[in-house]
Amino acid sequence: MTNKLDSNRAATxxxxxxxxxxxxxxxKLSEELAAMGLDAVAGDCRSQCPNAPVVFVENRMITKATASKVDERVKSYE
Ligand code: FES
Known part of the structure; x- marks a missing residue:
């Protein structure tokens, strides 16, 4: 399975x-991602609170997210 996006857009x-x-x-993670040049939007609770903080890259969840986990996932789409 490939994670490549169909277009040249950045991963959401x-x-x-x-x-x-x-x-x-x-x-704070949103601020770290912005400082890394990654555009992220703020989302509402997705009822995954025990896994906080959660991030979705291309609508796939990262649990107990860190900037490095998000960066790694984003790079998998490049
Ligand atoms: S506060 Fe509930 S999933 Fe983030």
Missing amino acids: IEVCHGPQCSDYGGR
Whole structure:
């Protein structure tokens, strides 16, 4: 299975900014991703709070997300 996108667009990144993910660093993670040049949108709670912070890259979830996990996933689409 390939992760390549059909077009030249960047992979979509959504960082949960719900209460639990915010408490567990979701908002700080958004800032880290921006500093790395990765555009992410803020998302609402996806009922995956025990896995906070959660990030979705191309709508595929990363649990207990870190900037390096997100970067690795994004690179898998390049
Ligand atoms: S607060 Fe992020 S999944 Fe619920």
